[in-house]
Amino acid sequence: MGQIKYQLPPEEILSPGHFACPGCGGTLTMRYVLKALGRKTVVVIPACCWSVIDGPVPYSAAGVPVFHTAFEAAASTASGIKAGLEMQGDHETTVVAIAGDGGTFDIGFQALSGAAERNEDFIYVCYDNEAYMNTGIQRSSATPFGAWTTTTPTDSPKAEKKKDIVQVLAAHHIPYLATASVAYPDDMIAKIQKAKEIRGLRFVHVFSPCPPGWKFEPEDSIKISRMAIESRVFPLLEIYDGNDYRLTHEPAGSPVRDYLKMQGRFRHLKEADIDVIQKNVDEEWEGLKGKLAYSMKVHKSNNSVRSQDKEVSLAKAQSRKGIKRNVR
């Protein structure tokens, strides 16, 4: 297989020497987000793996100011920081909340939903490793059906489906929503850069593999991420204004089995379980295809692979009402 060469912003803002585990998807997420946003950025993190990864003050690895807030408060704190910057006349600095799935899907959801409904002007990135990894692998509402965690043991693995946070956020009609993967850094960086140019709440959901939590070797992190995307477990999408869907990468449709088999957290699954998961993925995919077709018809958007039409999105975002603040 040939090497893939990406054209990424060359500056490394995130330093080495951080506290992450080898193969951590959350750390790659931060690296790419900072590459895309540049140094004029304030990062807000709640309790999550990143509250450890950054290292103890003054040995911060992030390379930009990091505001570590309470578990349930990332979106509210980011809203407050953005309001403060606006009041000081700083309209340039990008505020980005970066939170795990617990701080996004569960305890932080009320704050996020409020910020989305008010269309607060910041970027929210969720690095989703599908459980509470920092406290020792307890299930979250992002944990997929059938997965092992310490609180969904192998004799009774998680019986519920993963919460579809993308649909939930889409239902808030935010101007820009994207899914991204650390295995597709060019796609991810393009999405974050696009998000930077849009005003209002922008949500980026990043598939973020976790070697100790998912039980696989750290060097397989990117491979597993790619298999999640290619098997349609995690499609790479953009959604404008909550209803205009676009696919940014056409997945190959490889069997979900291959993706599941690489991870210890799915090792206990029987063939029948895997069939159920495959059926769920197929159904979700059909549903998504319907939305994409509808978007194509209604919005006449270019729905081809890797459509990243900055002008269209900017014009859309600027036409939105209610994003200007009264600053006195």
Next chain:
Amino acid sequence: MFKIRNGNQMIAQGGIAAGCRFFAGYPITPASGIYKTMIDELPKRGDVAISSPDEISALAFCVGASQRGFKSMTATSGPGFSLMVETLQYAVMTETPLVIALVQRLGPSTGGATQGGQGDVLFAGHSIAGGYTIPVFSPSNPVEAYNLTIHAFNVAEKFRTPVILLTDKEVGMTSENVDYEKLEDAEVVNRKYFDGKNNQEFKTYSFRKRGDVPEFVSVGGDVKVTVTGSAHDMAGKLQKNSPETIAVLRHLQEKIAFRSREIIRLDLDPAPGDGGTEDAETVVISYGVSARTSREAVKNLRKRGKRVSFLNLQTLFPIPDTQIVEAVANAKSIVVVEENMRGLYRTQIERLFLDKIVLGVNDVGRMIPPQRIEQTVLAVN
């Protein structure tokens, strides 16, 4: 029989022994071990251990399950307990029996997730608006964790009150040899149910005399039960300041305060000699992890011929005033050992004595070694 266990595991086991059938958990270091043990154990018995999306929900789950008649429990640490306080107050107002294991870590806020501390002691004891007392018990090792958890459930049931089991990271997470012979085969107490005899009318919060506890009927049955966090009369009807409402508010405190002897459990190790505590020149008082180093210090001091008693405060609230005064008896000095900045619980002891030296041994962010306690005692003894 000996087994290797930690305090968290023994709290979970104690809870099950006490009849806990519902646990709601949310992960937080250093309390997650209780959640994990309950997830492993309760479903096997046909009981429920549930993963909640945050700590607010975790305690509210417990209120709901308890109001349906099930003994309920959750476990957390300082940041999570902060979120539970609203529902904790609701549990006081609605006289809902439940147990919260609060495994302390270094605060405030996120603090030190993997560092111990004993800084939540007054927060736990004073977390109810209006100054209502909720029982707070503090084990210092896995055996005490087991025994006090049963006691905590019994008190919760008997008095229809939330109860806090206050431990710390070291007691919760340190695995050690546990002597199962020392686990108490304690009697399990269940809340008193209203039996409807003599055609008496059921009122959710009725009591006959001061200090009585209302009889329980679970919500959703044949008898109408009114559960409310608003100020209410005996029937649960919302009223601001009718005499009966004020009497109900007083009753919430009086049922604990008037009967504190039924709640308080202490572990006193009197000075060797004929008179025991009468002979002690110094009394060392401590709780939780600091009680362990204190015990070691007291042992060393006695080897040097010092007359020292040791009081392990297994009960922190209601404050065992009388018992502390009795334990101190003729001693000239008291040394209170706790891993927090200002000697938080010492402030509750100092006010009892005008004629004795009360010293504190304190630290933040690290455990207190026995040598420091010995030095302090030797300075006054």
